[in-house]
Amino acid sequence: MSFSTFALHPSLLRAIADLGFTRPTxxxxxxxxxxxxxxxxxxxxxxxxxxTAAFALPVLQRLLAAPGRGPRALVLAPTRELAQQILEVxxxxxxxxxxTAAAIYGGVGMEPQERALRRGVDLLVxxxxxxxxxxxxxxxxxxxxxxVVLDEADRMLDMGFLPDLKxxxxxxxxxxxxxxxxxxxxxxxRELASQLLLAPVAVEVAGTAAPAxxxxxxxxxxxxxxxxxxxVALLREEPGIGSALVFTRTKHRANRLxxxxxRQGIPAERVHGNRSQAQxxxxxxxxxxxxxxxxxATDVAARGLDIEALSHVVNFDVxxxxxxxIHRVGRTARNGATGEAFTFVAPEEQSDLGAIERAVGRRxxxxxxxxxxxxxxxxxxxxxxxxxxxxxxxxxxxxxxxRAAVNAARRAEAAARAARPDGDRAALASRRQPARPARRxxxxxxxxxxxx
Numbered sequence: 001m002s003f004s005t006f007a008l009h010p011s012l013l014r015a016i017a018d019l020g021f022t023r024p025t026x027x028x029x030x031x032x033x034x035x036x037x038x039x040x041x042x043x044x045x046x047x048x049x050x051x052t053a054a055f056a057l058p059v060l061q062r063l064l065a066a067p068g069r070g071p072r073a074l075v076l077a078p079t080r081e082l083a084q085q086i087l088e089v090x091x092x093x094x095x096x097x098x099x100t101a102a103a104i105y106g107g108v109g110m111e112p113q114e115r116a117l118r119r120g121v122d123l124l125v126x127x128x129x130x131x132x133x134x135x136x137x138x139x140x141x142x143x144x145x146x147x148v149v150l151d152e153a154d155r156m157l158d159m160g161f162l163p164d165l166k167x168x169x170x171x172x173x174x175x176x177x178x179x180x181x182x183x184x185x186x187x188x189x190r191e192l193a194s195q196l197l198l199a200p201v202a203v204e205v206a207g208t209a210a211p212a213x214x215x216x217x218x219x220x221x222x223x224x225x226x227x228x229x230x231x232v233a234l235l236r237e238e239p240g241i242g243s244a245l246v247f248t249r250t251k252h253r254a255n256r257l258x259x260x261x262x263r264q265g266i267p268a269e270r271v272h273g274n275r276s277q278a279q280x281x282x283x284x285x286x287x288x289x290x291x292x293x294x295x296x297a298t299d300v301a302a303r304g305l306d307i308e309a310l311s312h313v314v315n316f317d318v319x320x321x322x323x324x325x326i327h328r329v330g331r332t333a334r335n336g337a338t339g340e341a342f343t344f345v346a347p348e349e350q351s352d353l354g355a356i357e358r359a360v361g362r363r364x365x366x367x368x369x370x371x372x373x374x375x376x377x378x379x380x381x382x383x384x385x386x387x388x389x390x391x392x393x394x395x396x397x398x399x400x401x402x403r404a405a406v407n408a409a410r411r412a413e414a415a416a417r418a419a420r421p422d423g424d425r426a427a428l429a430s431r432r433q434p435a436r437p438a439r440r441x442x443x444x445x446x447x448x449x450x451x452x
Contacts (some may be wrong), residue, residue: 113197322359
């Protein structure tokens with residue numbers, strides 16, 4: 001089967017050829033015909049399976065078949081990174097058309113997004129929270145929408161977006177086509193689909209509960225305090241690791257690990273929820289270009305990152321949820337390629353590893369790195385003891401309060417001076433002037449005395 005089988009618009013087929021796509025993936029073969037027929041759809045497929053194009057092509061086909069003033073299509077995504085990735089896919093597939101698109105997400109200014117909404121772009125890719133901010137204003141009008149896509153629906157439910165989703169969908173015309181895509185289809189997702197979609201077609205590609213078949217998965221048992229040293233040793237000694245996406249449990253650990261790698265001469269950056277959108281975009285761009293060899297991330301980046309030729313993913317910390325493991329590992333071996341996933345497992349993480357192995361249906365291979373001293377003392381701690389962190393936070397807060405008190409006193413003094421009447425200020429100024437000595441009469445002058 002080829003993409004021409006779907007009778008797509010010639011401009012879309014031309015873009016597909018430009019991108020080097022030859023045969024549809026399984027999810028594309030199953031989902032595209034149903035979506036082109038105008039049916040509501042629930043699609044389940046693993047990360048990296050071509051899911052974005054599975055809904056992007058039918059959406060673009062519909063927009064080309066019925067021109068009009070937008071926005072006429074809306075894609076909802078849980079994270080900024082995923083929204084940006086989806087926008088890039090739409091832009092690439094629509095390169096030979098006049099269709100326009102814009103992304104709506106937080107962490108950046110609202111003004112450019114407002115201008116795009118006022119212009120009436122054909123397609124919006126949005127995170128629910130920021131879209132609701134815009135929907136408070138008249139310029140944000142969803143009444144012309146013909147199709148709505150919910151991507152990574154399971155992730156949106158995990159992140160607590162269900163109330164926001166329902167508020168957004170309440171502004172959508174009743175007859176709009178709805179497409180729901182998810183990496184997994186647990187019971188809550190099926191229940192959501194039954195509430196929001198009308199007689200949907202269900203498309204679930206086999207293997208959604210496991211990483212891509214091209215991923216070689218390996219476990220490295222290691223003490224918690226030696227994980228950073230093991231990562232450095234692997235990056236230096238393991239052949240074939242050009243770059244790696246490394247996942248940590250917390251933002252704090254991501255920051256400290258990236259800093260440690262930098263001190264070891266390994267260029268690294270970090271992506272997590274406390275980084276601004278500009279910082280996250282710069283980190284991703286630097287990783288893609290090869291400026292950074294390692295990108296350290298929390299699970300905010302487990303979905304939505306689209307990095308070509310990513311050969312290695314490292315689970316520096318074992319995820320507590322098996323599905324998060326599948327999404328992390330799915331960052332490599334995309335679109336039929338091969339890759340490796342290393343998972344560092346400390347003794348206290350064995351139970352989480354057991355849950356992952358039950359989810360993927362097999363025992364993962366164990367391995368040790370030859371020449372690495374597993375009994376060594378850690379040269380540098382990744383975690384600062386809790387008592388030290390609390391003490392540092394208290395000291396910083398104390399300094400901030402002292403600075404604030406000094407600044408407040410200065411502002412109060414300036415305000416008091418400004419509020420004094422002119423007379424008071426003049427009196428104050430005169431008091432500040434040095435007293436002039438009494439003038440003595442010039443020699444030979446006459447000064448009358450008394451009355452006389």
